[in-house]
Amino acid sequence: MSDTPLNISLLDSIYTRVLEDNGIYSPFELIVYRMHTDSVIQSTNHSVMRYGQRTRRKELDLNMEIQAMYKSHIALILQKMLLFIILSAMVTGLIIMMLSYQLRIITRQKRIEKVRQDFIDSMTHELRHPLQGALSMAEILENPTFAENPERVSNAISRIKHNLFNLSKLLDSIVQKSYSEKLQQGAEWQEGNLQEMLNDLIASFMLLSDKEIKFTTHFEHMKSGYCYDPVHFPNAVKNLIDNAVKYSSETVEITISVVSNENEFSVIVSDNGIGIPKEEIPRIFDKFYKVHNPRIKHGFGLGLSYVKWVAEIHLGSVNVQSRYGKGSEFIITTPILIEKA
Missing domain, CATH: 3.30.565.10 (Histidine kinase-like ATPase, C-terminal domain)
Structure with missing residues (x-):
């Protein structure tokens, strides 16, 4: 065999058919070495990665031996799944973004709801206090005994005015802010x-x-x-x-x-x-x-x-x-x- 030129293309075709007959379609490279050395005589050079899996060397004659090298199984799997992995990562990223956006909306709505509830509670408390004070003083004024004392009547009237003044301030703070902004009116210079x-x-x-x-x-x-x-x-x-x-x-x-x-x-x-x-x-x-x-x-x-x-x-x-x-x-x-x- 040493007198006959080595036809590595023929060996490549034969090896390919053998693999396909056994249901194997993995890319490979055939490499012919000088016996007992790493000196390469010929190779099919299919651009297979050099760090792929290797078969045991087989002796062709006294001067040459052959070896097949395959891509790593992991590399093959990753190559075939690359598009799926990319699409999965994109979908996962999109889902995370949507969940994050929804979480921000929910958090913002909770803050708005808390502000609204706090406003209602505060407004109820603030409006009730001056109203109750004015009503209490008005009921006292209806008492004939109380009405006989001008000084006490004057004090009661002052308290009523004071409570109504506070109520007016509260209403002003609401009306001025809400309606002025809603109407987007400017200053009347x-x-x-x-x-x-x-x-x-x-x-x-x-x-x-x-x-x-x-x-x-x-x-x-x-x-x-x-x-x-x-x-x-x-x-x-x-x-x-x-x-x-x-x-x-x-x-x-x-x-x-x-x-x-x-x-x-x-x-x-x-x-x-x-x-x-x-x-x-x-x-x-x-x-x-x-x-x-x-x-x-x-x-x-x-x-x-x-x-x-x-x-x-x-x-x-x-x-x-x-x-x-x-x-x-x-x-x-x-x-x-x-x-x-």
């Missing part, structure tokens, strides 16, 4: 007496508040020609004063200042209250958000979001500086002499 408006707010709080309030004002550098919405702008400032009273001790110190330049003016309301934790400041202007404080149970979380909305419809802004345990300072800034569009 009118020139007004800013100092007189602020003094009226101060007088109303001095008269009706349960707490002792000390107001300090800085209106020395006020100019004429301040334009603002005569309904929303005073209500925004009133909300800031109300928060200053609500989140302070029994003795409240509030400073109201007005500063201005050629282009804009700012109303600044600062207090000596409990302040706002640093981590909560970014969220205080969100609708329905309330600063966590176990001592303060009332409120809907609408006041500061309303203040922000009022500042924005005036083409301005609202900012806050606060130190927890020391107090807060809110600044509403709006342009000067902006004509109504």
Whole structure:
């Protein structure tokens, strides 16, 4: 056989038929080596990976031996399953994305439902308290014995007014925020007496508040020609004063200042209250958000979001500086002499 040239193509064809007759269709490569060495004389070179599985070498004659090399079974399986694996991974990824999206929706709906329920509970509690107080005082006034004492009657009437004032504030905070946003109305620019408006707010709080309030004002550098919405702008400032009273001790110190330049003016309301934790400041202007404080149970979380909305419809802004345990300072800034569009 050593005198006859080796026809490796013929060997390849024969080997292929033998494999197919036995139901084997795995790619292979035939390699002819020099006897007892790794020196390759010929090969079919079917691009089979060199690290595939090998058969034992078979002696062809005294000078040559032959060996078949197959692809790894694992590599063959992976090759045949590659498309299936890719499609499975894509489907799995899509399912995970859909489940993640559904989970986010469910979580968001739960948060919305919790906010809605908290709002309803808080609103029910807040509205019931002033109504019950006013009704109780009205029933007392019906007592003939009580009515004979003018001083007691006057006190009862004052309490009724106070409870109705609180009820009015609660309704204002809901109506102003909800309807103004729903209608997307802008500011009704009118020139007004800013100092007189602020003094009226101060007088109303001095008269009706349960707490002792000390107001300090800085209106020395006020100019004429301040334009603002005569309904929303005073209500925004009133909300800031109300928060200053609500989140302070029994003795409240509030400073109201007005500063201005050629282009804009700012109303600044600062207090000596409990302040706002640093981590909560970014969220205080969100609708329905309330600063966590176990001592303060009332409120809907609408006041500061309303203040922000009022500042924005005036083409301005609202900012806050606060130190927890020391107090807060809110600044509403709006342009000067902006004509109504």
